[in-house]
Amino acid sequence: MAITVSRPKLNWRERLYLPAIVAGLAITFKHFKNLLLGRTKVTMQYPEQKWDGNLPDYYRGAPALVRDEDGRVRCVACQLCEFICPPRAIKIIPGEIDSTDRFAKVEKYPEAFDIDMIRCIFCGMCEEVCPEQAIFLRKDYAITGFTRADMVHHKEKLLEIGGVMHGVVLKWNKKK
Amino acid sequence: MTPESFLIITSLLKIVGILFIVILPMVSYAVYAERKVSAAIQDRLGPNRVGPAGLLQPIADMFKLLLKEDFTPRAANTFYYWLAPCLAVMPAIITIAVVPFGSTLFGVPMVIADVNVGILFVFAIASLGVYGIVIGGWASNSKYPFLGGIRSSAQMLSYELSLGLAVIPVFLLVGNLRLTSVVRYQIEHGWFIAPFIGDWTNPWKWLLTIPMIVSFIVFTIAIFAETNRLPFDLPEAEQELAGGYNTEYSSMKFSLYFLGEYAAMITGSAVIVTLFFGGWHLPGIPDGSHGWIFGLINIAVFFAKVAIIIFFFMWVRWTLPRFRYDQLMRLGWLFFFEIALVNIFVVAAIVPFIQ
Amino acid sequence: MSPFLFWIFALLTLIFGAAVVINRNPVASALSLVVSFLGLAALFMSLNAYFIGIIQVLVYAGAVMVLFLFIIMLLNLRAEEARRINWLATAGGVAVALILLGQIFSVISHLKFAQNPFPPLAGLTVDDVRNIGAVLFRNYNLPFQIVGVLVLVATVGVVLLSKREPR
Numbered sequence: 037m038a039i040t041v042s043r044p045k046l047n048w049r050e051r052l053y054l055p056a057i058v059a060g061l062a063i064t065f066k067h068f069k070n071l072l073l074g075r076t077k078v079t080m081q082y083p084e085q086k087w088d089g090n091l092p093d094y095y096r097g098a099p100a101l102v103r104d105e106d107g108r109v110r111c112v113a114c115q116l117c118e119f120i121c122p123p124r125a126i127k128i129i130p131g132e133i134d135s136t137d138r139f140a141k142v143e144k145y146p147e148a149f150d151i152d153m154i155r156c157i158f159c160g161m162c163e164e165v166c167p168e169q170a171i172f173l174r175k176d177y178a179i180t181g182f183t184r185a186d187m188v189h190h191k192e193k194l195l196e197i198g199g200v201m202h203g204v205v206l207k208w209n210k211k212k
Numbered sequence: 213m214t215p216e217s218f219l220i221i222t223s224l225l226k227i228v229g230i231l232f233i234v235i236l237p238m239v240s241y242a243v244y245a246e247r248k249v250s251a252a253i254q255d256r257l258g259p260n261r262v263g264p265a266g267l268l269q270p271i272a273d274m275f276k277l278l279l280k281e282d283f284t285p286r287a288a289n290t291f292y293y294w295l296a297p298c299l300a301v302m303p304a305i306i307t308i309a310v311v312p313f314g315s316t317l318f319g320v321p322m323v324i325a326d327v328n329v330g331i332l333f334v335f336a337i338a339s340l341g342v343y344g345i346v347i348g349g350w351a352s353n354s355k356y357p358f359l360g361g362i363r364s365s366a367q368m369l370s371y372e373l374s375l376g377l378a379v380i381p382v383f384l385l386v387g388n389l390r391l392t393s394v395v396r397y398q399i400e401h402g403w404f405i406a407p408f409i410g411d412w413t414n415p416w417k418w419l420l421t422i423p424m425i426v427s428f429i430v431f432t433i434a435i436f437a438e439t440n441r442l443p444f445d446l447p448e449a450e451q452e453l454a455g456g457y458n459t460e461y462s463s464m465k466f467s468l469y470f471l472g473e474y475a476a477m478i479t480g481s482a483v484i485v486t487l488f489f490g491g492w493h494l495p496g497i498p499d500g501s502h503g504w505i506f507g508l509i510n511i512a513v514f515f516a517k518v519a520i521i522i523f524f525f526m527w528v529r530w531t532l533p534r535f536r537y538d539q540l541m542r543l544g545w546l547f548f549f550e551i552a553l554v555n556i557f558v559v560a561a562i563v564p565f566i567q
Numbered sequence: 568m569s570p571f572l573f574w575i576f577a578l579l580t581l582i583f584g585a586a587v588v589i590n591r592n593p594v595a596s597a598l599s600l601v602v603s604f605l606g607l608a609a610l611f612m613s614l615n616a617y618f619i620g621i622i623q624v625l626v627y628a629g630a631v632m633v634l635f636l637f638i639i640m641l642l643n644l645r646a647e648e649a650r651r652i653n654w655l656a657t658a659g660g661v662a663v664a665l666i667l668l669g670q671i672f673s674v675i676s677h678l679k680f681a682q683n684p685f686p687p688l689a690g691l692t693v694d695d696v697r698n699i700g701a702v703l704f705r706n707y708n709l710p711f712q713i714v715g716v717l718v719l720v721a722t723v724g725v726v727l728l729s730k731r732e733p734r
Contacts, residue, residue: 057532064253064531071252078257292594328694332621339629343601346633350594350640358640365637369630389696 091175096160098176099151100198101191102169104206108139109195110170113146117162117171125155126162142208149191153179169204222320227309230324234515235308235478240270242474242522249526274467282463285352292351297461297468300344303337304475310334311482312392314492314511315499322492322511323392330391331383334483335376338438341476342368345440345447345457348469352460360456363537364440364447370544371437371444377552378431381423381559382487385566395491403490404428416565423558428488430552435480437544440473442529446537481521482514489517573613580606593639597632604628618696 049055070076080087091097101111113130131147133140162171174197181187189197244259244266251258259266284293310330314322327333342365349361382404383389386397402409404424408417437444448456458469485491492514498506535543579602586599604627611620703711 060531061527064527067255068249068252068527071255071257076255078255081257081260292598327617328696329617329621332618332625336621336625336629339625339633342629342633343598343636346636346640347594347598350636362637362640365633369633372630388694 088175095175096158096173098153098158098174098179098189098197099156099160099162099171099194100174100176100189101146101149101194102172102198102201102204103195104204105200105202106206107200108208109145110168110201110204111146111149112142112168112170113144113149114167116165116167120161120165122159122161123155123157125152125157126150127152139208146191149194151189151194153181153187153189154184169201172198172201174198223324226320226322226324230308230313231305234313235305235475238478238515238518239471239474240274242478243273243470244270245522246474246526246529249523250530253527253530277464277467280463282465285354285460287353288460289351289353292347293460294465296344296348296351297465297472298344299347300341300469300472301475303341303344304472304479307334307337307479308482310391311479311486312395312491313482313514315507316501317507317511318504319501321392322507326390326392329389330394331379331389331483331487334391334479335372338375338476338479339368339372341438341472344469344472348461349447349457352457354460356453356455356459357457360447360449360453360459363449363453364457367437367440367444367446367540367544370541371434371548374430374544374548374552375434375438377549377556378427378434379487380552380556381427384556384559384563391486391491394487395493398490399493403488403493405488409495414566416562420559420562420566423555423562424488426551426555427559428484430548430555431487432484433548435484436525436528437540439476439480439525441477441525443532443535444540445534446540449534477522477525478518481518481525484521485514485517489521573610576606576609576613579603580610594636597636597639600635601628601632604632616695618699 067076071078101109104110113128115128115130118124118126118128127148127150128146129148130144133142133145158173160173163173176197179187179189247269248258248266259269262268262272284290309324310327310333312321312323312326316322345364346361349357349359349364352358382394385401385404386394388394398404401407402417405428407420407424408414436442440447446456447453448458450456453459458466461469492510494510494513497509497513499510583599583603583606587596587603590596590599604623608620608623608628611617611623
């Protein structure tokens with residue numbers, strides 16, 4: 037059923053429109069004046085001012101591989117993160133650890149570990165699924181590059197972002 | 213030096229000076245000012261990256277527009293498509309020729325051409341401004357530009373009437389169509405926006421104020437419509453016509469339209485200042501015959517007034533929404549036309565008591 | 568005004584006047600007419616008739632031709648461009664124009680005033696706007712008022728014709 041909306045009846049002062057226009061001009065001038073006097077809060081000027089210091093601990097930035105206190109790359113190339121990754125951004129080529137090595141029991145290490153940051157959606161599932169506490173989402177968010185190849189984070193870059201993680205479980209050290 | 217060659221040389225100097233030192237930089241910085249004013253009104257900062265406080269932004273914009281691809285649609289009528297942007301800029305710049313932008317400098321009157329039909333010249337050249345938009349809209353051979361062009365021709369013809377009628381009260385008082393005479397009359401009898409100044413005791417002067425302010429408001433609104441500024445920017449109307457007459461234009465041709473709009477705004481403001489705000493006159497400052505420094509101050513005063521009017525244009529643009537097309541036409545034909553007409557008779561009735 | 572400028576504007580007026588007829592595209596014809604009007608206005612101004620010149624621009628180039636253009640653009644006149652030229656009619660038109668030109672030339676060459684050189688202009692001191700106003704409102708006030716009424720009647724008639732019938 038059609039509903040007829042009755043238009044409001046305007047009195048002569050409203051129909052002249054001029055008072056409304058002047059009121060509108062007054063409002064916009066107030067904003068103009070406040071900005072000139074520096075009373076208006078304006079948005080953060082991004083590249084100069086950053087919010088980095090206030091990022092929460094649970095912030096999900098770029099994923100990165102970490103080392104433990106001993107300096108060992110914690111990733112064991114189990115490829116669970118590659119499997120779980122929703123946009124399939126992760127590519128791992130596992131390699132075998134030499135039997136004379138101190139950590140020979142771990143058996144595998146990532147020969148190549150690439151994360152395509154064009155595809156990554158910063159969901160954090162890789163961190164969640166990792167049985168080794170090897171991959172973490174760090175606080176880096178400004179990831180830029182001039183080419184597609186620039187945007188792929190290789191193992192070295194990932195380790196550089198990740199750095200050393202303290203206080204993680206060192207399960208392989210006990211079973212030497 | 214013969215008087216004739218002196219006239220030619222000073223005229224050329226005035227043309228070059230006013231065009232390249234004042235008007236064109238003013239146009240490019242009007243774009244910058246527009247962005248800054250709109251930003252301030254909307255609680256933003258506006259352009260602030262290129263140069264200190266973004267002051268080099270117009271130059272960066274110019275480079276950007278120059279380097280863009282200059283695209284001509286295949287269906288367009290090429291000759292007229294190229295001609296139209298030039299036609300859009302030209303009238304706006306020619307109009308400044310008759311506007312007195314200063315008193316005298318070294319004895320040379322600061323007006324390029326002091327013709328005795330000054331205000332008619334302004335209207336005649338301004339009325340040619342519509343061709344740039346109409347031809348651009350037609351030559352693009354596309355429906356949105358075409359609609360923009362059609363709207364523009366109807367709008368400009370309608371508002372030229374109120375524009376012409378609104379200034380008649382001014383010339384009833386001056387008795388001369390020369391724009392320099394208008395300025396001289398205002399120096400002697402007070403600005404037309406406040407004709408009682410300097411003659412407080414005369415009640416007729418106070419009565420005259422009302423029709424003069426009505427005249428000013430109608431004229432300013434008509435100038436808004438003639439320069440296609442919001443709330444009358446129906447020819448471009450981004451939301452409904454996707455940019456209107458300049459939809460198909462790109463690169464420098466687009467920027468010519470852009471510059472034409474701002475140049476028209478500047479000349480429109482210059483005419484408003486001349487007619488209602490006393491031109492280059494500021495109480496207490498003598499004219500250029502008392503020394504060249506005063507001549508320069510007079511020119512600065514004129515352009516300061518123009519800048520204030522331009523700020524008003526921008527302020528209104530970022531405050532009011534656009535009119536609907538039928539409202540625009542009704543407003544022009546059934547409201548401003550009548551008001552301007554009645555206003556002429558009111559002033560004509562007051563004039564005998566003033567002289 | 569120097570003869571140089573006179574020839575420029577006279578040629579401009581004539582060339583674009585011819586272009587109005589020759590052009591097959593109606594919009595091009597209309598724009599040629601505008602340029603022709605501008606040249607004519609410049610010729611008026613060279614005779615110190617600033618008012619007539621500027622009114623020429625204001626009324627014809629600025630208002631009448633815009634309306635023309637408005638109508639031409641709304642109609643689809645593509646058919647005109649495709650039409651073939653009727654050479655017989657063209658020849659007839661040219662012949663009529665030439666005969667008229669010859670007649671005008673012969674009449675003017677026999678006229679006594681035409682032999683005399685043009686009297687020098689009074690200079691820039693004459694205010695032609697004031698003179699036209701004075702003549703119009705003192706000597707020819709009644710015809711002027713009658714023309715005004717005539718135009719008003721036409722305007723009212725147009726408004727009445729274009730008004731929609733109330734249902």
